[in-house]
Amino acid sequence: MAVILGNSGIVELTRSSIDETFTSDVNPSDVNPTKNSFSFDFPLGQLLTGDQLEIKATDGDTLDFITGWTYPDGKWFINVDPVGGIRLYEDFEGAVNGEITGRVDLQLPSRDIPIEVKVQNSFARCLAEVTEFELNTSRDAVDVTEIGEEFRQQFGTLISGSGTIGCFFEYQQNPCGSDGSVTPELALYMHQLVIRQQLGSEFKARLYLVRRGTGSGVDFDDEVWYEFNAWVTNVAIAFEPTQLVRSQIQFVTNGLIQLKVKTASNYLLQENDDRILLERNQGTGYLEVEQQE
Amino acid sequence: MSYLSGKDGSITYNGVKLAKVASWTLSSQVEALEVTSLEDFARDYTPGLKTASGSCTIWMYDDAATALLSKVIRTDNPTDADKLTMTLGFGAKSVTFTSMITNAELAMTVGEVMQAQIQFSVCGDMTSVVL
Numbered sequence: 001m002a003v004i005l006g007n008s009g010i011v012e013l014t015r016s017s018i019d020e021t022f023t024s025d026v027n028p029s030d031v032n033p034t035k036n037s038f039s040f041d042f043p044l045g046q047l048l049t050g051d052q053l054e055i056k057a058t059d060g061d062t063l064d065f066i067t068g069w070t071y072p073d074g075k076w077f078i079n080v081d082p083v084g085g086i087r088l089y090e091d092f093e094g095a096v097n098g099e100i101t102g103r104v105d106l107q108l109p110s111r112d113i114p115i116e117v118k119v120q121n122s123f124a125r126c127l128a129e130v131t132e133f134e135l136n137t138s139r140d141a142v143d144v145t146e147i148g149e150e151f152r153q154q155f156g157t158l159i160s161g162s163g164t165i166g167c168f169f170e171y172q173q174n175p176c177g178s179d180g181s182v183t184p185e186l187a188l189y190m191h192q193l194v195i196r197q198q199l200g201s202e203f204k205a206r207l208y209l210v211r212r213g214t215g216s217g218v219d220f221d222d223e224v225w226y227e228f229n230a231w232v233t234n235v236a237i238a239f240e241p242t243q244l245v246r247s248q249i250q251f252v253t254n255g256l257i258q259l260k261v262k263t264a265s266n267y268l269l270q271e272n273d274d275r276i277l278l279e280r281n282q283g284t285g286y287l288e289v290e291q292q293e
Numbered sequence: 294m295s296y297l298s299g300k301d302g303s304i305t306y307n308g309v310k311l312a313k314v315a316s317w318t319l320s321s322q323v324e325a326l327e328v329t330s331l332e333d334f335a336r337d338y339t340p341g342l343k344t345a346s347g348s349c350t351i352w353m354y355d356d357a358a359t360a361l362l363s364k365v366i367r368t369d370n371p372t373d374a375d376k377l378t379m380t381l382g383f384g385a386k387s388v389t390f391t392s393m394i395t396n397a398e399l400a401m402t403v404g405e406v407m408q409a410q411i412q413f414s415v416c417g418d419m420t421s422v423v424l
Contacts, residue, residue: 145299
């Protein structure tokens with residue numbers, strides 16, 4: 001029997017705005033080709049640095065304020081400065097760091113471009129410096145006891161979930177990640193999310209109970225995780241002398257809650273149905289398979 | 294002697310015990326006809342007609358509520374034959390009367406089990422009262 005320790009858990013987030021969209025116009029005066037930034041009318045704080053925006057010209061013409069772009073829509077990561085200027089990037093890392101390198105070139109458009117904007121991310125990133133998480137799943141039970149009965153009878157109805165995530169407060173990306181891993185989400189994003197009024201505070205989460213390569217007595221490839229969409233309902237932070245500053249994020253799940261278990265076999269199956277134990281002499285090895293025609 | 298609770302309750306109509314009943318109520322009134330006359334110092338009344346009505350709630354489970362619902366939710370016209378002999382039981386005691394179903398309500402709500410709400414009026418005098 002394996003003993004699962006708390007250090008095997010991680011929280012993976014995917015940014016989302018459900019299907020909420022903004023509509024606005026990009027005017028020639030909104031575009032600054034020198035700084036490769038542009039803007040349009042949106043409430044400050046609704047678009048967050050690191051969001052992946054799907055921008056679509058609703059008149060069907062091209063987004064010609066983007067140099068060399070000949071399509072009516074496209075997806076880019078954004079960096080939003082304090083006065084609402086938006087810079088486009090092809091990658092998340094460039095957007096969160098606001099680097100000049102990788103910034104998408106802009107040009108003055110020939111017309112006022114009516115646009116529709118949606119936050120549409122598909123990449124999952126780990127939430128950094130998580131110290132704890134908790135997920136409660138519950139099923140409502142309706143009392144269907146009828147008169148004349150001596151014991152209560154219950155009928156199960158809807159399933160709901162809620163929980164908390166605790167992490168150290170962090171606001172600045174480290175551009176030189178020592179382990180070369182994908183740039184994580186920071187606690188600051190959750191603080192921004194809860195006050196994002198118009199696009200909502202929804203995110204997609206995976207809470208890993210067992211993740212690949214961790215846990216003694218657990219197969220290397222095993223993974224167990226909860227997957228759900230959730231709304232941030234409460235974010236708390238407190239400052240105390242001598243104490244580390246932590247963020248406490250509370251959420252409620254929205255819709256389906258899935259508990260997924262992946263137990264990849266560590267055996268090779270032979271033609272005669274016998275099995276050979278697949279052994280590794282190091283943790284991060286891989287098998288190379290060549291297909292024969 | 295003991296206290297009574299929901300486990301001691303029942304509804305019987307036309308000799309058949311109703312299944313999946315969640316609750317019942319019975320409300321009886323006697324009209325007070327005023328006979329106060331001049332120079333009286335307090336209002337005075339004499340009894341008038343008696344009326345009684347009630348309700349019950351039935352979990353929608355198979356055909357538990359069908360017999361009562363069909364007295365109101367129907368395609369043809371109700372007749373005197375739709376009157377029921379109903380007994381509301383509580384422990385060893387009961388009230389028996391002839392009733393007419395006057396209201397049937399169905400409601401489906403997210404997260405709740407469907408119920409039928411039935412209201413009835415007592416026709417004529419009570420047949421039997423053991424309180």
